[in-house]
């Protein structure tokens with residue numbers, strides 16, 4: 225496997241104890257952070273932990289995954305230590321199931337906001353939560369419900385050079401010439417932002433407007449206002465103008481047949497607003 229133009233010296237491992245100490249310094253939703261060398265999938269591991277009664281606020285970071293998962297049975301691949309691959313386990317007891325669609329969007333807002341600020345890049349979201357720089361994917365998010373727990377998994381491409389990225393449509397902070405390529409502060413910034421947004425959302429009993437989440441999402445989401453094609457999980461395709469995101473986190477489309485909210489799917493931006 226190529227070591228990349230930064231070489232291994234510039235790909236130091238993450239230090240779990242130091243990261244945990246920094247993360248837990250301030251009170252908040254996080255309860256533990258662990259870094260492992262390798263796991264099948266951080267989402268799969270935290271799903272197992274959730275079923276075994278694992279605690280809300282658990283963070284698991286892996287230096288490499290042997291079976292990283294995307295949505296709809298797709299894969300997430302990333303050479304060891306080139307990116308951030310991690311999951312969090314949360315137990316949002318005060319939020320009605322109808323508002324759970326906002327949890328993956330919380331992760332998207334946190335990643336786009338924190339990474340965009342640190343790296344000084346225009347990082348945007350394609351609904352529901354593809355994290356893009358221009359048209360290329362910098363990070364992906366997989367949210368899974370496990371009984372009454374939530375597992376949010378995040379993969380961010382940091383150090384991978386163009387030859388190491390798995391698909392043409394991918395990018396990394398290194399490829400985008402970001403000055404910030406140190407994975408630890410990026411991880412902490414993303415976790416702090418998820419923690420803050422999650423806490424506000426849960427305290428508002430899952431009210432995306434009252435908690436300020438919806439307006440943060442709208443300002444980061446490049447899908448709204450565009451003509452889009454949405455490939456829905458069953459194979460059907462919906463086309464229309466993306467009007468808004470509703471209280472359930474669904475994308476509201478104006479189609480030829482009227483207004484249609486879609487809860488899951490792959491969006492293709494047909495026209496750009498600028």
Ligand code: BT5
Nearest residue numbers: 265267292293294295298300301310364365377378379394
């Ligand atoms: C996602 O799925 O984007 C969700 C990815 C979530 C990954 C994290 S890593 C930590 C945690 N543990 C896991 O096992 N998963 C989560 P989706 O929208 O379905 O996109 C998957 C598609 O993105 C693939 O089919 C590829 O085309 C592309 N892809 C795979 N690896 C990529 C990468 N490193 N960068 C950009 N695109 C990638």
